[in-house]
Amino acid sequence: DAGVIQSPRHEVTEMGQEVTLRCKPISGHDYLFWYRQTMMRGLELLIYFNNNVPIDDSGMPEDRFSAKMPNASFSTLKIQPSEPRDSAVYFCASTHTAENTEAFFGQGTRLTVV
């Protein structure tokens, strides 16, 4: 398996624009997590899904943030409108509960909002 795949790797956008980050989890994994990493706050859990259903979105900072998982192999994190303080690295991770294993991380998307 190619691992968790995120796209794009880098995104630079202007304030006010819509940004969509994409994630393809490892095939067969039933949990998917979105994290945001900043110098100030470290690694924050934004939202996670189990079998494509959002379980806990309490970490989503504002209504400007939304996430979907239309099927088992794809998830998106959208920010609309984007603001400079959204600049961070966004990581997606997945795991399989039945295998009792760790979370596997993607390479991340570095977002810069100017």
Place this chain on the structure above:
Amino acid sequence: AQSVSQHNHHVILSEAASLELGCNYSYGGTVNLFWYVQYPGQHLQLLLKYFSGDPLVKGIKGFEAEFIKSKFSFNLRKPSVQWSDTAEYFCAVNAPSGTYKYIFGTGTRLKVLA
């Protein structure tokens, strides 16, 4: 709710020095524990994990960690660090019978001087 505390935010060591990074978690039930490493500009990679059994866990690159249930601790150790160990280290906890989300500590930045 789960939480993780990492006491050392920045650590500077010379090569061949011994390393111990502290990690304490807060959760009343059964936990799975992890240490991840993040090399500059890269994603998080698993160093080692504890699910059950022997509380002394050995991971990759000579790292080990000891789970002390009475102290809610899972400290990371390495007897002799190398320059290539320069990275950020994250402790994480997951509650397999609870919400199953992975909660991370704020990380410890390790710099090893050659």
